[in-house]
Every structure is written in C-alpha cells, then in structure tokens.
C-alpha cells in the first residue's frame with residue numbers, strides 16, 4: 001500500500017477527521033485522529049499491521065503492547081507473526097504485566113502501539129518487558145505523531161508519520177470562521 005492509500009483508509013474509517021476541534025489539552029486543531037476507528041474493522045487492522053510487519057527490523061518471540069491502544073495491535077501483529085500477544089496495563093498508576101503474563105529471560109520482544117505522541121506509555125511497557133528479562137530493540141507503531149520528539153530509547157518503526165497542526169485558542173485561525181467542537185461529541 002502507498003502512504004496515500006493508508007491515509008485514505010484512515011479517512012474512510014473516520015479515524016482521521018477534518019474540521020475544527022478542541023483537544024483535551026485545550027489546544028485547537030484542524031484534524032483529529034482516533035486509531036480505534038480504523039482498528040474496529042478487523043480486515044483493515046490486518047491490512048495495516050501486515051504493512052507494519054513488513055517494515056520490522058528483527059524477528060520476535062513475543063509481542064507486547066500497552067493497554068488500551070496497544071492491545072489490538074499486539075494481538076493482530078502476534079497473530080501474523082505466529083507468536084503470543086501480551087499487554088501491559090496500569091496498576092495504581094504504574095505500568096505492569098499482570099494476569100499471570102510472563103516473559104522468559106532472553107526472549108526477543110516487539111513492543112507495539114497504535115499511536116505515539118511522546119511515546120511515554122510505550123517506554124513504560126518496554127521497561128516492564130526489560131525488567132522481566134525480555135530483550136527489546138525495536139518498537140513498532142501504526143502512527144508516529146511525535147515529529148521525532150519522543151522519549152523512546154529504542155528505534156521506532158512506524159507505518160505513518162503524521163503531524164497535526166495545533167493552535168492555542170487565542171491564535172487559532174479556524175476560530176475566525178467556526179467554533180471548535182470536542183471530538184467524541186454526538187455530532188461526530
């Protein structure tokens with residue numbers, strides 16, 4: 001698939017919306033992304049993750065993703081690689097491997113996520129894996145929104161690099177002609 005075809009799949013799935021949005025950060029933006037909207041179609045998730053799989057640098061024994069965004073990506077990537085899929089989740093605010101999930105020392109682990117902005121959750125998941133004895137030398141994400149400004153301490157393989165323009169409300173050019181709406185409201 002070309003980059004344009006992949007982006008079109010996000011638009012067709014309403015995983016990227018164009019408009020005038022008020023983000024949870026308070027900033028305004030002309031686009032909004034919600035990866036869950038494309039991953040809700042299993043065939044589209046399989047297609048995108050197959051493309052991501054084709055870009056991986058290494059071979060892996062296990063896939064791990066941080067909940068919630070990383071769970072579907074972990075599952076589908078693991079299904080295609082023929083290995084188990086685990087996920088990390090927060091316990092009292094701290095990222096942890098729960099549910100009896102175990103990693104054997106020396107296992108090569110691919111850590112995945114749907115979208116990164118700072119990569120904070122992915123880095124925490126990596127630390128869980130490393131603490132358990134796993135080896136992590138690559139993270140794979142569908143969408144990298146970091147613009148290179150992430151905290152990950154391993155190389156990141158991404159399907160798409162997308163940077164959304166955001167504005168302080170006082171400087172938002174879109175505010176001249178429309179009112180910002182909160183994504184997730186019923187009119188979306």
Ligand SMILES: [Zn+2]
Nearest residue numbers: 028172174175
């Ligand atoms: Zn605005």
